[in-house]
Amino acid sequence: MNGADSLVHSLLRSGITTCFSNPGTSEMHFVAALDRIPGLHCVLGLFEGVVTGAADGYARMAGKPAATLLHCGPGLANGLANLHNARRAATPIVNIVGDQATYHRPLDAPLTADTEGWARGVSGWVRTAMDVRTVGADAAAAVQAAMTAPGQIATLILPSDTSWNEGGVVAEALPALPTPPVSPNQIEAAVTALRRGGAGVVLLLGGVGLHEEGLALAHRIAAATGCRVIAQGSNARMARGQGRLPVGRVPYVVDAAVKAMAGTTQLILAGSRKPITFFAYPNMVQTSVPEDAEVHILARPEQDIVEALARVADALGCPKVAAPDNGTRPEPGRGAPTPEAIAATLGALMPDGAVIADESVTFGRGFFAATQAAPPHDWLNVTGGAIGGGMPMATGAAIGAPGRRVINLQADGSAMYTVQALWTQAREKLDVITVLLSNRKYAILLGELANVGANPGRTALDMLDIGNPDIDWPRLAGSMGVEAARTDTAEGFADLLAHALKRSGPFLIELLI
């Protein structure tokens, strides 16, 4: 058996069933192996940023890693931005990066690049396979590394000769590494803080603390102690909707974040990090947390967050509580397509079990409140600030959560980064509705330019304006096989969303805002 065959068999033994790919020459033996060995669903992306972003969205929903197949250093480089986002989400991913044969690398052929060096910045685990006999074991180790809590990126670089040489050995799955236990001191500190009681105590949730079970425990604790429950600014996956505790996120805008965190005296971190601002600004704070707040780490991201919350609830003797009633669903919005109107329409129409892939940037900051009474759904953020995450994430989420409807709330400037994702949605006939929020500018940067005190002139405005020419989104989507339509009213949006929800396969709604 050659190395490529041993790799595919070993990935399968370790539970990998999906491979997002954009192969090149050095991966041809791997491609041939995929042909011979059934069991891996291969999904082609026309750009590596689509491949890695889809792997991120997939794992967030499937709860296990996909593999990616990437070509040499530059292929990996094209996927780095969405791997950066995935790293910030603690998403497990197994990258297989083909590369020059071990003995060809010293000749510095044109495609030779520092593949390992580029991989390091995003990967918790990097290995270059150097011998065909250990490629199978390398694959098993990569999956184990990816699944190490809270989840990380494992990159296996595969010189082509380790792929084509004979002598491959299939490796069995390796056991998951144990999660570091939550110490009694961590529990005790949180319990003591919560006993002081009141709204000055903030329980800041991250990671699986924002899944259904964690939220239910946080609800019990809050009901018993009066603490506030807040989510990190960006989250891999958040359970929301009717029956789930509605939790706000720490806002992106510094003043709003400071206001949200005002009055915090005790900050309890459960799978989250102490909030810091996305950027520094002249003469502004770097954290929204009051200086004199005490910070307690109840559970680090890699610890068992749900168990920690349960132990706290038990120690405090928090009674069981009924699931929260988040009120009645809003009516669809009317008139101008304001954030409020669009949010109301989303809240009114999104189906049970929807998955929201959110890269709505400035326009979508108000979408949260209006959707809390919608049916249960999951909400995924672009977590690392690298734009271009939304469309690929939606693509992967649809594959990772078959049967659920994905709604991608998508800013136009970010959409253009990885627009090729639409083609994969069409090819795979994925139930993704893209709500393309078309403001024809980098609106977030206009805010940032104001923050730096600049009074923008023509040159600056031109660099933040993506109109001239306007992008015709229905035409763009149609060119890649995705049906689409445009509207500039809330009523039109409601009609199109209702239409899109009745059909299957991808659909794009360009909403002029």
Place this chain on the structure above:
Amino acid sequence: MNGADSLVHSLLRSGITTCFSNPGTSEMHFVAALDRIPGLHCVLGLFEGVVTGAADGYARMAGKPAATLLHCGPGLANGLANLHNARRAATPIVNIVGDQATYHRPLDAPLTADTEGWARGVSGWVRTAMDVRTVGADAAAAVQAAMTAPGQIATLILPSDTSWNEGGVVAEALPALPTPPVSPNQIEAAVTALRRGGAGVVLLLGGVGLHEEGLALAHRIAAATGCRVIAQGSNARMARGQGRLPVGRVPYVVDAAVKAMAGTTQLILAGSRKPITFFAYPNMVQTSVPEDAEVHILARPEQDIVEALARVADALGCPKVAAPDNGTRPEPGRGAPTPEAIAATLGALMPDGAVIADESVTFGRGFFAATQAAPPHDWLNVTGGAIGGGMPMATGAAIGAPGRRVINLQADGSAMYTVQALWTQAREKLDVITVLLSNRKYAILLGELANVGANPGRTALDMLDIGNPDIDWPRLAGSMGVEAARTDTAEGFADLLAHALKRSGPFLIELLI
């Protein structure tokens, strides 16, 4: 003056006049400075791969670097693949990469990444500015580094506080570093080899050896000695057409390369490297050069290649020769759109001074011969093997060579990598004609799969097939403001090319092949 102002002033003093940009938050002071200080032409790209590829194309034609403006680590990462290509072309580029404020970086905000680490793999010079007082000097040093022969990538990382702090100092341009002299031994060895005479002696040209003056000298040497003149496989810029010595390139396909280099006894490298294969393959050679050939380095890429050729011609007493007559232009091709027919049409219709941006991959391998009798033109290759270089390169070349017509010979699979370049072509009203070679597959990989002896099945073919759905290129181009049309005959292609050449601004011809 703040750091951003000192940076812009210093770039201008060092001769930078064009900035390809995709800014983010940490670059807002730089954007504001561009507003206040006239002289830099700012060109927006909707994806960083467009920005860096355009900077590559620009410098190849303008003979001086452009600046790029990129946002943090992930923004740089999105541009790495085309920086890799530019590095292989020895193109001078000055990257300005905004980043977290120096004192914010330790907090590891979401967008924080290993910006320097990612920059190293492509940059000959990397510096992170750490103090506002030296930002101007850093900029001057970056331009000097970029211009160091044969040209390299200089990356200046700019923490946002070094941009907004007061205390900036404008720096004057630094003198170019001297080119390492060509030693008498280098000349002597080449002269001796050439005196042995005959077709066994191969003069392999690279770099500026392929510009007009170098080619004319090579012509004189070949006429006097009977040596063969061959170009490297991929070249930054090659002077071609009527009156220029027609020179073939070392082929990509190994067997063809071996055939092209067969019989070589003396290999003289003038700004080139000894040919090696793009990849290793089981049981195939790694170089097309016969094992017993003697290799002589007449000029390394960073030496004065033209001077070295002139000294050789003088030492050999090569007489002046008339410019070569490359025959008569072909007639436009007819019938099926074969490579031969399309090449003939190109040869028949391309205007004087055309710039060919060539990412035609498999289909275009025969385009060279049919265009040698066309009017004088320049031919640019994607040099590093990272696909997605063609459209951005064409975009930048049009800005670097105003008044000249750019024809981008573009494979469809590669085009999808950086398709956003069309939008910049429309916004800047660039005279770029894209000849989109639409075969709806990764044809090169089908060849590579055959090379590895695989008999492809459905899974493999699906990963190399970019039809299903077919991409509608006229619609895609139109969505970004570029007029376009489709044809599937040589006659249709000739009509559309003639039409496109009569109008101004960008045009895309989808050629179904």
